[in-house]
Amino acid sequence: xxxxxxxxxxxxxxDFLAIAGPAFAAVGGAITLWPFVSQMNPDAGAxxxxxxxxxxxxxxxxxAITVQWRGKPVFIRYRTxxxxxxxxxxxxxxxxxxxxxxxxxxxxxxxxxxxxxVCTHLGCIPKGQSVGDVKGDYGxxxxxxxxxxxxxxxxxxxxxxxxxxEVPQYxxxxxAKTKIKIG
Amino acid sequence: MDQHESTYKPGSRTAKxxxxxxxxxxxxxxxxxxxxxxRNLNYFWTFGGILTxxxxxxxxxxxxxxxxxxPSADLAFDSVERIRRDVNYGWLIRSMHAVGAxxxxxAVYVHIFRGLYYGSYKAPxxxxxxxxxxxxxxxxxxxxxxxxxxxxxxxxxxxxxxTNFFSAIPLVGxxxxxxLWGGYSVTGTTLNRFYSLHYLLPFVIAxxxxxxxxxxxxAGQNNPxxxxxxxxxxxxxxxxxxxxxxxxxxxxxxxxxxxxxxYAPDYLxxxxxxxxxxxxxxxPHIVPEWYFLPFYAILRAVPSKLGGVVLMFAAVAILxxxxxLDTSRVRSTKYRxxxxxxxxxxxxxxxxxxxxxxxxxxxxxxxxARIFTFxxxxxxxxxxxxVGLIETPKPLPRSITEAVLGKGAGAGSPxxxxxxxxxx
Numbered sequence: 001x002x003x004x005x006x007x008x009x010x011x012x013x014x015d016f017l018a019i020a021g022p023a024f025a026a027v028g029g030a031i032t033l034w035p036f037v038s039q040m041n042p043d044a045g046a047x048x049x050x051x052x053x054x055x056x057x058x059x060x061x062x063x064a065i066t067v068q069w070r071g072k073p074v075f076i077r078y079r080t081x082x083x084x085x086x087x088x089x090x091x092x093x094x095x096x097x098x099x100x101x102x103x104x105x106x107x108x109x110x111x112x113x114x115x116x117x118v119c120t121h122l123g124c125i126p127k128g129q130s131v132g133d134v135k136g137d138y139g140x141x142x143x144x145x146x147x148x149x150x151x152x153x154x155x156x157x158x159x160x161x162x163x164x165x166e167v168p169q170y171x172x173x174x175x176a177k178t179k180i181k182i183g
Numbered sequence: 184m185d186q187h188e189s190t191y192k193p194g195s196r197t198a199k200x201x202x203x204x205x206x207x208x209x210x211x212x213x214x215x216x217x218x219x220x221x222r223n224l225n226y227f228w229t230f231g232g233i234l235t236x237x238x239x240x241x242x243x244x245x246x247x248x249x250x251x252x253x254p255s256a257d258l259a260f261d262s263v264e265r266i267r268r269d270v271n272y273g274w275l276i277r278s279m280h281a282v283g284a285x286x287x288x289x290a291v292y293v294h295i296f297r298g299l300y301y302g303s304y305k306a307p308x309x310x311x312x313x314x315x316x317x318x319x320x321x322x323x324x325x326x327x328x329x330x331x332x333x334x335x336x337x338x339x340x341x342x343x344x345x346t347n348f349f350s351a352i353p354l355v356g357x358x359x360x361x362x363l364w365g366g367y368s369v370t371g372t373t374l375n376r377f378y379s380l381h382y383l384l385p386f387v388i389a390x391x392x393x394x395x396x397x398x399x400x401x402a403g404q405n406n407p408x409x410x411x412x413x414x415x416x417x418x419x420x421x422x423x424x425x426x427x428x429x430x431x432x433x434x435x436x437x438x439x440x441x442x443x444x445x446y447a448p449d450y451l452x453x454x455x456x457x458x459x460x461x462x463x464x465x466x467p468h469i470v471p472e473w474y475f476l477p478f479y480a481i482l483r484a485v486p487s488k489l490g491g492v493v494l495m496f497a498a499v500a501i502l503x504x505x506x507x508l509d510t511s512r513v514r515s516t517k518y519r520x521x522x523x524x525x526x527x528x529x530x531x532x533x534x535x536x537x538x539x540x541x542x543x544x545x546x547x548x549x550x551x552a553r554i555f556t557f558x559x560x561x562x563x564x565x566x567x568x569x570v571g572l573i574e575t576p577k578p579l580p581r582s583i584t585e586a587v588l589g590k591g592a593g594a595g596s597p598x599x600x601x602x603x604x605x606x607x
Contacts, residue, residue, distance in 0.1 A: 037362075040376070046366045066463065070367035073463050118368075121488055123347040124340065124465040144467045145344065146483055147544050162488045 046070075051183030053173065056112065064129045066117060069182045073117035073125055074168060075141070076180075079152060084110060086139060087153035097164045101153040104167050109177050115154040116168050119143040121161035126150060141165070190217050214400055219418035220425040221406035223587050227297040228404065228425075229432035230290050236433055237287040238392065242385055244280040245329075252332065254378035256371030259334035260459040278448035284326050285451045286440050288474035291319060299505070300526060302514030303405040309506040311398035316503045318391045321384055323499070326472070328381035334374060335456030336466050342369045342377070344469060351492040368462060408586045409514025410579055417583035468543065476540030477533050481559065483544040484552035494556070501563045508563050510571030513579065521574040522566075529562045 052069045054076065059065055064077040079087075087101040105113060119126050121143065127133040128141035128150070136142030136149035138157045143150075148159030155164040170182040191212040193199040202209055251270050253262040266273035295315070298304055304312035331342045346363050350356040365372035403412060412418045419425070443450065451473060455466045471479050478495050485491035501508075516523050532555045539555065542548040580586035 040362050040365055042361060042364075042366045043372070046370075046372065068463065071370050071462060072368045121347075122344040123350075123368075124344065124469065125463065127467075143465075145340075145465060145469050160483070160486055160488055160491060 051181055053179065053181045055179050057178040061111070066129050067182075069116075069168065074182055075113075075115045075117040075129055075154075075165075077113045077115075077129075079111050079113055083139065083152040087151060087155075090151070096156050097162065099153075099155060099164055101155075104153050104155075104164070106172065109172065112177075112180075113152075113154060114167060114170050114180065114182065116166040117141075118166070119145065119148055119161055120156065120163040120165065121146055121148055121159070126165075187213070187217070187219055189213050214396075215426075216420065216422040218400065218421040219403070219412060219415075220421045221404055221412055221583055222417060222419045222424075223406050223408065223583050224404065224425060224428070225407055226428070226432055227293065227301075228406075229429045230294040230297065231399075232429035233290045233433055233436050234287070234294060235392065236436075237283060237290055238385070238388060240279060240283045241287060242389070244276050244283060245382075245385065247276050248280055249382065252378075254332065254375050256334065256374055256460070259332060259374060263333045274448075275444070278444045281452065282440065282443040282448060284329065285472070285474065286436075286443070287322065288326070290436070291322065292474070295319065295502075296530065298405075299529075300516045301405055301407060302409050302509070302511070302516065304506045305409075305509065305514050306506065308398070308402045308405065311395065311402060312506060313503050314391055314395045314398055316499070318388055318395060319502075320499060321388050321391065323475070325381060325384040325388065326474070328377045328384065330472060331374065331377045332381065333456060334460045336458045336460060336464075337453045337456040337469070339369060339460035339462065340465055340469050341471060342373065346373075348492045348495075351489045353489070370462075405514065406583060407515060407517060408580055408583055409518070410581075410583055410586070413582050414584070470541055473537065473541075476538075477536035477559075478540070480536040480540035480552045481556045483540070484549065484556040494560075498559060501560070505563065505567065508567040510568050511574065511576070512571075513576040518577040518579055519570075519574060520577060522570045525562060525566045525570060528558070529566075532558045532562070 049070060052067060052074075054065075054067050056076065056078075059076070059078045061078050062080050064075060066073045066075055068074070077083075084101070092098045092100040102110070117125050117129070122145060124143050124145035126136075126141035126143040126148070128135040134142045134144075136157075138149050138151035140152045140154060140157075141150040142148070143159065143161065146160050148161035149157050150161075150165055151157050153164075154167070156162070168182050170180050173179045173181050189209055189212070191202075191209040193202045193208070198208060201207070248266065251262065251266045251273065253259055263277070266277050268274070270276075298312065298315070327341070327345055331338045346360055346369065349363065350360045352359060361367060363373070364370065365376060453470070458466075470476070478498055481498050482491045482495040485494050511519060511522065513519055516526050535555045536552065536559065539548050539552045544552075
């Protein structure tokens, strides 16, 4: 093998080293960087708190309770018949984030509405859980920060929020449907 | 950095010994003692020095506060109260730091508007200006992170709202926000990392300030006429002339600063921040600190989440492009009879947005926020390019000396109405 020469059509061993060396260094650098990015993600302790159980038996019709799940409030509302009818009477397709009320509750337990109580705009907690709260123009929740109105299904109806209040993953844990496990 | 001959003479054998090994004194002398400074600088030019002072105050008081503050969700709020009540002179140092943030922004706004009025962003100062915009951006990040640390209700909910800006990013938004939080909401983990970054960023600012001053000393300072230094009589040595003027202005500024520290330390903050953070209750009326209000008004003026966030960031980013958006050949607005009106309209727009940002986002406030948001962007995207092309500027003085001492020999000589200062 001769040394590198512009007239030589064949790549030399040095050319190979000049490409392979920096390429390995770049890959190694990127791999080393990853732990420093990943350490910012939720740690094992935060992940371990990922489910919570709630007893719904003491909640009366028309009442709402707030429980904490993953550091966020979860709204659980025992809806009245009027509230359910209001949520069902509107055509889902006409909404900003179209979704039918039936898709946001469990079959056979339509009175229970379970929502992550965090406004989908910029993360404030909407008003509407307590008796004296402003519930917005649609009888559900109202976010005081930037004025988003949610209906009795927790769907966005008016204001800057782009999405409906999130329905967390949850399941009833007994046959009487009085206990749920969120997460 | 070498546009003038060094006049530095080492005064002692030690100084000479150093000068041959590390000529840092020679450099300082050249840049800050006999550096040629335009002789016509007004008091608006003292804010660069004032800002350096503000950065120093924030660094010193911040490092001291860090010796007493505890970055934990359980202890942060109480530790700030302990600083105020128990730590020797803690009340003073904490007030200096909190008021200092406001004073820093007040000074930077004067500095930015001065640059906009006198065309300090125009060639050859584009890089100088862009570094300035970067400093402003890092200042905003630092102030936001610092405001989180007392862990009051405004701290917590401010952190929640601001980090949620990133949830507007399509597809990866919520992943990014979870990554920023280190959890599924703002928690003590978030507080801890914000504290770390709040300690880091001021040093980034300090580094950028060095580059800013470096770029300033390559191009030289702009001045109220916008005409460059041409002869020796246009300039004076920085020391004592500019330095003394800076120090006098700094004294006046320090009086204002001290008045807030001693008589109204909480006037610029929010009472809600003396309620400890509660992740389950949002305060009924969230507003940022006064210096972010115009941007907050822009955010809320847009009825779409992504649109609001994009426009808000664009409102800062657009500043980086003014060197090219402004088509006028004349730097100083003093000689721009048409643009001058638009400039003041822009100042009013910023103040109005600030007022509207503090009001609830409803009814007539939203309407006006939209009008002023439109003008904010129109000023950069329409007024700056168009007025620069169609306006006939007033005649410029031939030199800084002429502007200061009157026309003298130049009196009565016809000065072309169409400005082309570079060619004179």
